[in-house]
Amino acid sequence: MLKNNERLQIFLTNTLEPIEPQANFLLPAISAEVEAAQTVKDREILVITGNPPYAGHSKNPSERVVVETVRERRTKKGVIRLKQPKVLRRKIKTAIGALIEDYKVVDGRPLDEQNPKWLQDDYVKFIRFAQMKMNAVEEGIVGVITNHSWLDNPTFRGMRQSLVGTFDQIWILDLHGSTKPKELAPGGTQNENVFDIQKGVAIALLVKMPGASKSIRFSEIWGSRLQKYKAAADAEMRSIAWKEVRYFEPYYMFRPLDWTGWGSYKSGWSIADSLNPTGQKAQIFGLNVLGFQSHRDHFAIAFQRSEIEARARDMIDTALSDSELAEKYGLKDNRDWKIGDARKALRGNEHWQRRIIRCAYRPFDSPYCFFGPEFMDYPRRELLDHVSHRNNISLVVSRQIGTAHWRHAFIANEPANDCLISDESREANQVFPAWRFDRQGTRHENLTSEFRAFIDARYEHHYTPEEIVGYIYAVLYAPTYRTRYAEFLRIDFPRVPFPESADDFETLSGLGWALVQAHLLREPSRRKLADYQGKGDNTIESVTYAEQAISINKTQLFKPVPQDGWDFHIGGYQVLDKYLKSRKGRMLSLDEINHVSAIADSLAFTVAQMARIDEAYRAAFPDRG
Numbered sequence: 001m002l003k004n005n006e007r008l009q010i011f012l013t014n015t016l017e018p019i020e021p022q023a024n025f026l027l028p029a030i031s032a033e034v035e036a037a038q039t040v041k042d043r044e045i046l047v048i049t050g051n052p053p054y055a056g057h058s059k060n061p062s063e064r065v066v067v068e069t070v071r072e073r074r075t076k077k078g079v080i081r082l083k084q085p086k087v088l089r090r091k092i093k094t095a096i097g098a099l100i101e102d103y104k105v106v107d108g109r110p111l112d113e114q115n116p117k118w119l120q121d122d123y124v125k126f127i128r129f130a131q132m133k134m135n136a137v138e139e140g141i142v143g144v145i146t147n148h149s150w151l152d153n154p155t156f157r158g159m160r161q162s163l164v165g166t167f168d169q170i171w172i173l174d175l176h177g178s179t180k181p182k183e184l185a186p187g188g189t190q191n192e193n194v195f196d197i198q199k200g201v202a203i204a205l206l207v208k209m210p211g212a213s214k215s216i217r218f219s220e221i222w223g224s225r226l227q228k229y230k231a232a233a234d235a236e237m238r239s240i241a242w243k244e245v246r247y248f249e250p251y252y253m254f255r256p257l258d259w260t261g262w263g264s265y266k267s268g269w270s271i272a273d274s275l276n277p278t279g280q281k282a283q284i285f286g287l288n289v290l291g292f293q294s295h296r297d298h299f300a301i302a303f304q305r306s307e308i309e310a311r312a313r314d315m316i317d318t319a320l321s322d323s324e325l326a327e328k329y330g331l332k333d334n335r336d337w338k339i340g341d342a343r344k345a346l347r348g349n350e351h352w353q354r355r356i357i358r359c360a361y362r363p364f365d366s367p368y369c370f371f372g373p374e375f376m377d378y379p380r381r382e383l384l385d386h387v388s389h390r391n392n393i394s395l396v397v398s399r400q401i402g403t404a405h406w407r408h409a410f411i412a413n414e415p416a417n418d419c420l421i422s423d424e425s426r427e428a429n430q431v432f433p434a435w436r437f438d439r440q441g442t443r444h445e446n447l448t449s450e451f452r453a454f455i456d457a458r459y460e461h462h463y464t465p466e467e468i469v470g471y472i473y474a475v476l477y478a479p480t481y482r483t484r485y486a487e488f489l490r491i492d493f494p495r496v497p498f499p500e501s502a503d504d505f506e507t508l509s510g511l512g513w514a515l516v517q518a519h520l521l522r523e524p525s526r527r528k529l530a531d532y533q534g535k536g537d538n539t540i541e542s543v544t545y546a547e548q549a550i551s552i553n554k555t556q557l558f559k560p561v562p563q564d565g566w567d568f569h570i571g572g573y574q575v576l577d578k579y580l581k582s583r584k585g586r587m588l589s590l591d592e593i594n595h596v597s598a599i600a601d602s603l604a605f606t607v608a609q610m611a612r613i614d615e616a617y618r619a620a621f622p623d624r625g
Contacts, residue, residue: 288432
């Protein structure tokens, strides 16, 4: 029972930032609330619970700008007073920003992730705050429900290692429910989210209890929202079927994984080493970059060059105001792109038409784009320098996948979009050019010196970057490799094994290079598939498949298309279905009609070539079948 003048001990406050109470003479009650809340936060706390917000663009910044007025300058002769004071601005870490830096360290070394921005999510900061409070007490417990990405994503491995250092027992109940990336529930069961959000969620109980046996335990619930509510409400800790998590380097997972075969897999060369800091990386390629992001594909990309040219001329046209242009094309300013700035830059570029090029947008789909910052947020400097207008090829691979099957490798000879392989956020693809170019235009192989030394010594031969790319491509398309290492391919960049025999290397290299050529449609193996039949205006009204025919409207179709060609996926896309449905409502040109036939031929070749590759792979690695 509350005593006289005693209030319920609930306070309105921002958990993540210590607040220096500021007197508010107009609203004294607010001043008192802030001061009282801070007093509570400064105490020792034994239990922390909550459902913190999930926001990649944090509402609680890790840095703030400090403005200082400098009136003096120190010299050898002493301190001199400035005639005109200088106003200086500098950034300093906020309290929570300084704490989060601990999560950027793993095994005592910098995390060295290219893009660690997800460590800035508000829910991560809340967990870090809770950890700080637990570090100040002898025992305590934290119970939170958050985005579940931190359980296995490599970016969070420093966070996971840090939490193990603080807490004695960690209990994770994964409620799943992710639609982006989409999770495939076991047995095709329902997988609804318990909240109206796209990211799956998990309940974490973090226990600090000296003397307790150290452990990480995991369980999960699949099903409908109602099923998950009921299961979570009825469950008791002792009634849940917990699994012990094998927690070890280099990933420090909080999710169970079948580590069978890890010993042989980890001995391969990583396409990109995401685990070691700069200067200690052991990887095949020296340079890689996330595919380009326009953040306005509807404007920056088009099926016809003339469409891009028309948009560029409207950008240049001074008769159109910024607001009129924005309304016409559905454009909005953001942090990285402003309509006014982009138009000014375009008007100052007399060679802007050179920026209109083909881009690798989706598998076998290379529309036109305006490749530059005038239209895109992130065209990527590495693609501008080493791929655009260059005679080059790039291996395109996702770092992680959230879907069931790994098939996330493709080849490109144009700048590649970050969603070339999949439009799932977790499956954005990285681009690995075979060659890089210096400022004089001289090309250099994009292989690390360590890998070059290894490959030359192993086979006593200097293979070209193309031969090496061909070999890697073959391995990545070998069904046995994909099946054998399915678990590991989901969590990081692929690791590639190299056989003892140069003959095996060359066999696989040749098979892979033939597949590269087929995927670039340079040397198509014509099989006369997907012949275009029927009369009409070539407009795609709907895309359906039956009896080896793809119908695009009531009277026109492509036939024959074998079932395995129609079903074939690259990454997250069913290739032929994706190509045609992306043009729904448009009239197919003659080039596009012929292109559908070429894709069908290439996919038929791919199916057959994968069988040949698998036979060669199993012969090269008989102990890894």
